[in-house]
Amino acid sequence: MSVLVIAEHDNQKLSTSTLSTITAATILASDVTLLIAGYDCSSVCESASRIAGVKKIITSDIGCFKVPLAEDLVALTQLIANDYTHILAPASTFGKNVIPRLAALLDVAAITDVILIENDNTFKRPIYAGNAIATVQSQDRVKVMTIRPTAFESAPTQDSPAPIQTLGYTSQNTLSEFIAIETHQSERPELTSAKIIISGGRGLQNAEQFKIIERLADRLHAAVGASRAAVDAGFVPNDYQVGQTGKVVAPDLYIAIGISGAIQHLAGIKDSKIIVAINKDPDAPIFEVADYGLVADFFAILPEFENVLTQLGY
Amino acid sequence: MKVLVAIKRVIDYHTKIRVKADGSGVETRNVKMAMNPFDEIALEAAIRLKEAGQASEVIVVSCGTSECQETLRAGLAMGADRAILIETSEELQPLAVAKLLNAVVNKESPQLVFLGKQAIDDDANQTGQMLAGLLNWAQGTFASNIIINNDKIEVEREVDGGLEKVSLKLPAIVTADLRLNEPRFPSLPNIMKAKQKPLEVISASSLNIDIKPRLTVLKIESPPIRKQGVKVNTINELFNKLHVTEKVL
Numbered sequence: 001m002s003v004l005v006i007a008e009h010d011n012q013k014l015s016t017s018t019l020s021t022i023t024a025a026t027i028l029a030s031d032v033t034l035l036i037a038g039y040d041c042s043s044v045c046e047s048a049s050r051i052a053g054v055k056k057i058i059t060s061d062i063g064c065f066k067v068p069l070a071e072d073l074v075a076l077t078q079l080i081a082n083d084y085t086h087i088l089a090p091a092s093t094f095g096k097n098v099i100p101r102l103a104a105l106l107d108v109a110a111i112t113d114v115i116l117i118e119n120d121n122t123f124k125r126p127i128y129a130g131n132a133i134a135t136v137q138s139q140d141r142v143k144v145m146t147i148r149p150t151a152f153e154s155a156p157t158q159d160s161p162a163p164i165q166t167l168g169y170t171s172q173n174t175l176s177e178f179i180a181i182e183t184h185q186s187e188r189p190e191l192t193s194a195k196i197i198i199s200g201g202r203g204l205q206n207a208e209q210f211k212i213i214e215r216l217a218d219r220l221h222a223a224v225g226a227s228r229a230a231v232d233a234g235f236v237p238n239d240y241q242v243g244q245t246g247k248v249v250a251p252d253l254y255i256a257i258g259i260s261g262a263i264q265h266l267a268g269i270k271d272s273k274i275i276v277a278i279n280k281d282p283d284a285p286i287f288e289v290a291d292y293g294l295v296a297d298f299f300a301i302l303p304e305f306e307n308v309l310t311q312l313g314y
Numbered sequence: 315m316k317v318l319v320a321i322k323r324v325i326d327y328h329t330k331i332r333v334k335a336d337g338s339g340v341e342t343r344n345v346k347m348a349m350n351p352f353d354e355i356a357l358e359a360a361i362r363l364k365e366a367g368q369a370s371e372v373i374v375v376s377c378g379t380s381e382c383q384e385t386l387r388a389g390l391a392m393g394a395d396r397a398i399l400i401e402t403s404e405e406l407q408p409l410a411v412a413k414l415l416n417a418v419v420n421k422e423s424p425q426l427v428f429l430g431k432q433a434i435d436d437d438a439n440q441t442g443q444m445l446a447g448l449l450n451w452a453q454g455t456f457a458s459n460i461i462i463n464n465d466k467i468e469v470e471r472e473v474d475g476g477l478e479k480v481s482l483k484l485p486a487i488v489t490a491d492l493r494l495n496e497p498r499f500p501s502l503p504n505i506m507k508a509k510q511k512p513l514e515v516i517s518a519s520s521l522n523i524d525i526k527p528r529l530t531v532l533k534i535e536s537p538p539i540r541k542q543g544v545k546v547n548t549i550n551e552l553f554n555k556l557h558v559t560e561k562v563l
Binding site for chain 2 (some may be wrong): 093100126128180192196245253275289304305
């Protein structure tokens, strides 16, 4: 077995989802290679070389990979794909964009959102928004898959660095061009790796009142999430969305405020350790999955909520 | 400019699915079926291009059993001009669908192919990217906005970090995310008109394409059930549980 992990990073450091993907890779083989395509990304390579389980780093440090397009990244990966039995990427929008295109060009299946590795060809993945779990077996010569980051721990660091090898690549991509990215800078923890998440839904009523959620999150050192309804209503940007089509999260504590709990939202939070729901509708489906439910008008209990936070030292 | 839209027949979005006790799959007998919601968004995008004079014809394509004709008729009622069914009773996985669509694209030569970003049954999120790879076309996945500019399409993509803009040379593949548009409901006259629109059925076996499943599904099971939760009456009681009992705060 030899496993290639396609790294997601921002040219500064690896994403936490990549660290989880490396852990999944080490379950398959002791021989894990990390492909780091980026621009001016030597610091990523250096820190990544000290991730436990990584035996080799292959890097392409070229302008076209500053923000990698699938067309280029797949062409690059194809150069070395035949050396591996498994090719993995995180099940983020990055990995989901790249992995199926690669699989089709290798004429193999892609396996999305793997949550459990049974053996080198058998994997579990959620379907129907997590309402069923499929166990699938692949006979393809190379297994190409995305790994759900919340299902695997982050890989630890090691003392002796792995060697770094350069892979040459000349872009022949005339198909696509990166124009811009609009990101929402925040000091808060990332949703996909946060210990505490506080999420708001349509019950918050408007963008102004949603800011209360953000204020509470800052006191709790929590990440801020939202339901699709809150995003559609324009309370918060799209990258806050948690659910089947947004981000899948697994914090120790998930606090849902004013979220009714559509199955698409529940699909994204089921792996949270403790789910708390505050909603004034006693019949809201969110209460069916909540470990602790409080039927109340959030705005009415807010002063009390903040008092308790103060008492607890937040 | 011809636009092709791939649509999939899935269990209706509002239906609570039931996993079969023998682990062989999800119950689909006597269950309401509908067009995959993301494909509806993809189709709406194509119809809007036609209404704006940027597309000349909208073709809906589905792959599967003859029952998919019903889904294609729904697409025609929304406003597609004609429909193609690649008919097979075999189990179809994303790579097979991408290969079948590849054959249709080669025959029809559209400038743009829209798909939903994922189907809500298998949640694979693969077919569009696979088709782009097979065709060696550019791909704009998770689209939340599109602008056509001569021989290019600018796609705004919903990525984990925010919104990314890319420019793709046509022909290209675009997969629709939730906020691309809100699909229309077909009017009764359009539902009637759809019955007269052309629907071509092509047998998958006549295309000589290997559509055998690459993955063997060994088992479909229900997810672990979360333990029954409790209702608390006050904020103090809630935080006491979180702080003292659960130690998460």
